[in-house]
Amino acid sequence: MLAFVLRRVFQSAIVLLVVGLVAFSMFRFVGDPVDNMLGQERTQADIERLRADLGLDQPFPVQYYKFLRGAVQGNFGVSYRQGRPVATIIKERAPATLELAAVSGAFAILLGIGLGVFTAIRRRGIAANVIMTLSLIGVSLPTFLIGILLIYVFSVELDLLPSFGRGDTVMVGGWSTGFLTQSGLLALILPGITLGLYQMTLIMRLVRSEMLEVLRADYIRFARARGLRDRAINFRHAMKNTLVPVITVTGLQLGSIIAFAIITETVFQWPGVGLLFINAVQFVDIPVMAAYLMLISVMFVAINLVVDLLYFAIDPRLRVDGRTG
Amino acid sequence: MTQPVLSVRDLVVEIPTRAGVLRPVDKVSYDLAAGEILGVVGESGAGKSMTGNAVIGLLDRPARITGGEVILQGERIDTLSDARMRRIRGRRIGMIFQDPLTSLNPLLPIGAQLAETIAEHLPVGRAEARARAVRALEEVGIPAAAERVNSYPHEFSGGMRQRVVIALALCAEPVLVIADEPTTALDVSVQAQIIALLKRLCRERGTAVILVTHDMGVIAEAADRVAVMYAGRLAELGPVAEVLQRPRHPYTEGLVGSMPMAAAGRARLHQIPGAMPRLGQLPPGCAFHPRCRYARAECQRDPGPTRADCDGRAACWFPVGARA
Numbered sequence: 001m002l003a004f005v006l007r008r009v010f011q012s013a014i015v016l017l018v019v020g021l022v023a024f025s026m027f028r029f030v031g032d033p034v035d036n037m038l039g040q041e042r043t044q045a046d047i048e049r050l051r052a053d054l055g056l057d058q059p060f061p062v063q064y065y066k067f068l069r070g071a072v073q074g075n076f077g078v079s080y081r082q083g084r085p086v087a088t089i090i091k092e093r094a095p096a097t098l099e100l101a102a103v104s105g106a107f108a109i110l111l112g113i114g115l116g117v118f119t120a121i122r123r124r125g126i127a128a129n130v131i132m133t134l135s136l137i138g139v140s141l142p143t144f145l146i147g148i149l150l151i152y153v154f155s156v157e158l159d160l161l162p163s164f165g166r167g168d169t170v171m172v173g174g175w176s177t178g179f180l181t182q183s184g185l186l187a188l189i190l191p192g193i194t195l196g197l198y199q200m201t202l203i204m205r206l207v208r209s210e211m212l213e214v215l216r217a218d219y220i221r222f223a224r225a226r227g228l229r230d231r232a233i234n235f236r237h238a239m240k241n242t243l244v245p246v247i248t249v250t251g252l253q254l255g256s257i258i259a260f261a262i263i264t265e266t267v268f269q270w271p272g273v274g275l276l277f278i279n280a281v282q283f284v285d286i287p288v289m290a291a292y293l294m295l296i297s298v299m300f301v302a303i304n305l306v307v308d309l310l311y312f313a314i315d316p317r318l319r320v321d322g323r324t325g
Numbered sequence: 326m327t328q329p330v331l332s333v334r335d336l337v338v339e340i341p342t343r344a345g346v347l348r349p350v351d352k353v354s355y356d357l358a359a360g361e362i363l364g365v366v367g368e369s370g371a372g373k374s375m376t377g378n379a380v381i382g383l384l385d386r387p388a389r390i391t392g393g394e395v396i397l398q399g400e401r402i403d404t405l406s407d408a409r410m411r412r413i414r415g416r417r418i419g420m421i422f423q424d425p426l427t428s429l430n431p432l433l434p435i436g437a438q439l440a441e442t443i444a445e446h447l448p449v450g451r452a453e454a455r456a457r458a459v460r461a462l463e464e465v466g467i468p469a470a471a472e473r474v475n476s477y478p479h480e481f482s483g484g485m486r487q488r489v490v491i492a493l494a495l496c497a498e499p500v501l502v503i504a505d506e507p508t509t510a511l512d513v514s515v516q517a518q519i520i521a522l523l524k525r526l527c528r529e530r531g532t533a534v535i536l537v538t539h540d541m542g543v544i545a546e547a548a549d550r551v552a553v554m555y556a557g558r559l560a561e562l563g564p565v566a567e568v569l570q571r572p573r574h575p576y577t578e579g580l581v582g583s584m585p586m587a588a589a590g591r592a593r594l595h596q597i598p599g600a601m602p603r604l605g606q607l608p609p610g611c612a613f614h615p616r617c618r619y620a621r622a623e624c625q626r627d628p629g630p631t632r633a634d635c636d637g638r639a640a641c642w643f644p645v646g647a648r649a
């Protein structure tokens with residue numbers, strides 16, 4: 001088990017190094033920040049000085065090493081556009097994205113598993129069939145369209161929920177949260193659903209098909225032959241076995257919730273890192289783009305690691321301390 | 326005569342298909358006394374499992390009981406609601422399936438699976454259910470049961486897992502156990518142990534057993550009476566010693582003849598030519614007649630022979646041995 005975890009951590013480190021290389025390569029090969037930062041009125045001396053300030057005059061490996069060293073310490077340099085440390089900017093923006101992702105993730109997982117189990121148990125029922133049909137819409141509509149539709153219905157027509165921004169936020173120890181105010185909570189609803197809907201339907205369809213598979217298993221038949229109640233059979237025996245394969249996909253989906261927050265944040269003008277990234281792209285603000293890329297990949301790698309550990313928690317067959325006899 | 330534990334009367338199971346209605350179980354009747362072991366033999370597809378599943382009320386759709394009765398200790402159970410049938414399953418009728426590797430939930434410790442079954446059926450608390458789980462494991466011969474009660478199924482060998490399955494089937498002390506090929510998936514070396522264990526436990530408690538198998542050796546070893554099934558019907562039913570030594574149905578004769586033990590003294594293993602017909606393509610009259618070496622014109626006459634029509638033991642117009 002320890003060897004397995006160490007191997008996974010090592011693999012994760014390799015992945016991050018490669019992503020770091022890609023992120024860093026942007027500095028050299030994508031646009032020239034100096035052009036953007038200095039206006040038309042510039043001298044050669046201005047250009048040289050700025051290049052030296054930004055460290056662009058050093059050889060490639062040295063720059064890469066410095067970039068990595070900085071990244072490990074949470075130092076991604078200075079934003080070309082805002083002239084402030086990237087770490088500071090991201091720290092300001094991260095709570096908005098993380099809270100949005102948490103709401104979407106919870107929505108996707110809880111409703112996805114709940115509806116998946118429901119549609120599997122009541123396979124022939126009308127409600128289950130209606131849900132399955134509707135879920136096709138969730139899978140096939142693009143995120144921005146769902147967002148715009150929700151805004152049209154709930155903000156424009158019904159005027160129930162805000163269509164942009166986070167509402168009022170409260171600072172709690174350096175973290176700006178929208179969970180503590182009514183307008184903050186209301187503001188989370190539409191973007192939360194928009195961001196999580198695709199993942200929710202995906203998880204639901206996966207849980208349903210896994211659950212149907214498990215319900216055919218011999219141990220479910222045996223559980224019935226032992227006279228257990230449907231509730232125990234469905235939730236104690238079937239659902240837990242369903243979760244083993246569902247965890248992988250769910251973990252990856254959570255990663256993509258954060259990655260795809262870009263679109264939702266743009267539609268809802270949500271002041272998170274996704275919106276920050278879009279603005280950075282428009283301005284070729286490479287330190288911000290590189291930092292964003294690194295953060296997203298750290299997130300993915302961390303989620304993968306957690307998923308692997310969850311397997312151990314759920315499936316005793318993977319624990320190597322078991323005896324046979 | 327005392328009341329039988331189980332009485333199956335003219336049981337019919339049908340499956341509606343596009344090509345017509347199939348009858349995997351066709352007018353099967355037998356009684357089981359307390360503590361009696363009834364062996365059920367027959368080729369694969371003869372309807373052995375279907376009969377057992379019908380008795381315990383676990384037929385998979387679209388199969389369903391369309392005729393006859395199942396009577397457990399004087400109470401008719403084939404017409405009970407799902408909820409009432411659930412309280413009979415595990416409590417009064419236990420079931421053991423073929424493959425111990427897939428019969429146990431891989432994610433739950435075996436003790437938890439035992440305790441949940443005990444707590445479901447008996448008026449005991451959690452602690453008492455766990456204590457009984459340990460005792461149930463001891464009774465089926467799991468060494469160090471008190472420790473192993475927290476182990477997961479994958480930590481046991483196939484033979485040990487089938488012992489756990491037996492413990493699960495017997496933990497609420499049912500009056501009847503249906504064991505559907507309990508040793509088919511096991512190593513030959515442990516098959517005899519498992520059969521002996523099942524036999525001993527049921528004898529001790531007076532539990533009746535329906536022991537489904539296609540192994541005549543197992544029947545000879547464990548059963549009191551044997552029912553031979555062919556194409557959904559009972560071909561022969563009688564005490565094991567008599568049926569094995571003097572089979573009356575030509576099909577039984579063929580089965581007994583194919584036993585290595587019985588054939589040892591003969592020049593070659595007796596084989597029944599042909600294969601059992603598919604359910605949709607049963608011949609008229611006796612379903613066995615196309616393969617029967619004694620078949621005559623009368624054997625095609627509908628309806629075919631039943632045990633009651635003939636000598637009470639074999640469903641054959643011209644039983645072996647009674648022939649001139």
Ligand SMILES: Nc1ncnc2c1ncn2[C@@H]1O[C@H](COP(=O)(O)OP(=O)(O)O)[C@@H](O)[C@H]1O
Binds near residue numbers: 347367368374387
């Ligand atoms: N869903 C089904 N549709 C059609 N035929 C079926 C179905 N399920 C089972 N059968 C048939 O029912 C018969 C009895 O099966 P079974 O009781 O499992 O036989 P056994 O246990 O004796 O090997 C078999 O011939 C099988 O092909």
Ligand SMILES: [Mg+2]
Binds near residue numbers: 375
């Ligand atoms: Mg079978």
